[in-house]
Amino acid sequence: MITPEEKELAFKEELERIYDKKVREFTRLCIIQSPDYIFEDCPSSASGKYHPVDELGPDGTIIHTKKVFTMAYELVKALECEDRRDVVLSACIIHDLRKQGSDKSGHTLKDHALHAVNLVDEVQSATKLLTEKQHGMIRNSVGLHYGPWTEEDWKKPMSEYTAEELTVFLSDFVVSKRFIRTDYRR
Numbered sequence: 657m658i659t660p661e662e663k664e665l666a667f668k669e670e671l672e673r674i675y676d677k678k679v680r681e682f683t684r685l686c687i688i689q690s691p692d693y694i695f696e697d698c699p700s701s702a703s704g705k706y707h708p709v710d711e712l713g714p715d716g717t718i719i720h721t722k723k724v725f726t727m728a729y730e731l732v733k734a735l736e737c738e739d740r741r742d743v744v745l746s747a748c749i750i751h752d753l754r755k756q757g758s759d760k761s762g763h764t765l766k767d768h769a770l771h772a773v774n775l776v777d778e779v780q781s782a783t784k785l786l787t788e789k790q791h792g793m794i795r796n797s798v799g800l801h802y803g804p805w806t807e808e809d810w811k812k813p814m815s816e817y818t819a820e821e822l823t824v825f826l827s828d829f830v831v832s833k834r835f836i837r838t839d840y841r842r
Contacts, residue, residue, distance in 0.1 A: 658695045660688035666695055666718055670725050670749055676742040682785040682794075683746040686775055690753035693760035694718070700752070700832075701764065717752050723831035724748045728823050735826075737819035743790050747797035747824045750776060767807050773799045797824040 664671070667687055674680040699716035710719060725748045732738045754771035755764050765771060776795045780786055786794070799810050800817065803825040817825065 658692040663688045663690065663695055667721070667749055670722065670745065673725075673729065674742045674745050678785045679742040679746050679790060682779060682783065683749050685779045685783060685785075686746075686750050686753060689775065689779060691756075691758060691760065693756060694753060698755060698760075700755075717755055720831065721749060721752055724751065724824075724827045727827035727831050731823050731827055732819075735819045735823050737823060740793065740820055743793045744797065744820050744823050747794045747801070747820070748827060750794065751798050751801045751824060751828060769799050769802055770807060770810070793818070793820050797821045801825055801828050803829060 664684055664687055667683075671680055671684055671687075674683060694717055697714040698718075699712045699714070700720035701712060701716070710716075725745055728744050728748045729741070732741045732744055737744065750772055752768065752772065754775055755768050756762065757765050757768065757771050773795055776791070776798055780791050780795075796818070797820050800806055800812070800821045801824050803814060803817075804811075806812075814822075
């Protein structure tokens, strides 16, 4: 069993880069309430078709999440939502925290974004840490992180994405490509 402290430690550097204390605490709570398998054995792609080789090992989802976070940290400038960076970064950390569902399934669930949205809603309902606007931005950015491949109930045209939603989607999409490399090791 992974302790809450071990889960938090995996994203220590990222949490330190979220400056709004309530958004940081909300994100920390989502991390520690995520399933243990994320921190034990969760490749970013079970098939190996959709992510770079360095993300296919047991730490794959953690490595992938760190890349998404790093890309978004810079991309908020280009998409003119830098003043909402903390909620974007929170969504980036949360977006795959239930990649295989609440319990390990051994593969990425097609609707995993909705499982992550449920995590966002559960933590917000229990804590009320976020404003309604922050909650909505994180929730929608997590739920729409698949872009054009988003589940039908959530799907909307890319032209209607907010800057925050677009930042999370593009960060996730770009770093999933095989030409992106990282040197992260736990």
